[in-house]
Amino acid sequence: WYHDNLTRHAAEALLLSNGRDGSYLLRKSNEREDLYSLSVRGKDSVKHFHVEHTGTSFKFGFNEFSSLKELVMHFANQPLIGSETGTLIVLKHPYPRQVEEPSIYESVRVHTAMQTGRTESDLVPNAPSLGTKEGYLIKQGKIVKNWKTRWFTLHRNELKYFKDQTATEPIRALDLTECSAVQFDYSQERVNCFCLVFPLRTYYLCAKTGIEADEWIKILRWKLSQIRKQLEERNATLSS
Secondary structure, eight states, X not given: OEETTOOHHHHHHHHHHHXXXXXXXXXXXXXXXXXXXXXXXXXXXXXXEEEEEOSSOEEETTEEESSHHHHHHHHHHSOEEEGGGTEEEOOOEEOOSSOSOTHHHHHHHHHHHHHTTOOGGGSOSOOTTTOOEEEEEEEEOSSSOOEEEEEEEEETTEEEEESSTTOSSOXXXXXXXXXXXXXXXXXSSSSXXXXXXXXXXXXXXXOSSHHHHHHHHHHHHHHHHHHHHHHHHXXXXXXX
């Protein structure tokens, strides 16, 4: 379950799409040479914890362990606190580096390719479930045109938004198979905005930064291209 050069984004994609509550893996931290990151899946999100290697032991918060096995045994029975939400997380299921489905890693490379700004034609196909993303966006209301911050999650072909990160039930789930376009929007008096065009409504969303808006647009456009591709293949099969 040690994944040497797995990125934070790729770890989240793997654990959200293929893991379950309590799945975990260890990877190198990009902050310091002596730091590792323990990525653990909670109910609907992935938390990342620092593990410091002193040379003779592994430090995790106020605890110190002689080996990683000892650390895992400890937290298999003693819950971790899942950051600001206070969610209790237990290390139940190690996520092995050698997995049965090689397509998982192909798919994660797709996710990573999008982060590095490569074009859709460069991407590895057949990864509909692994382009995952979550984060806060500011959304314009439908009737009253005010702006409210909402927590968004993108998984498979569904974009859901919640009142905040702690909410368990979404306010709405948008089916991306019905979305016709995703693009930057300059019609609002706000920066870093983009819109999703649906038959009955256009959703206007704003990110905190231009880079974040660009990431959302890229992954959503990639989703739409995959949906169209699947539709074309289905129609071709039916017509033949």
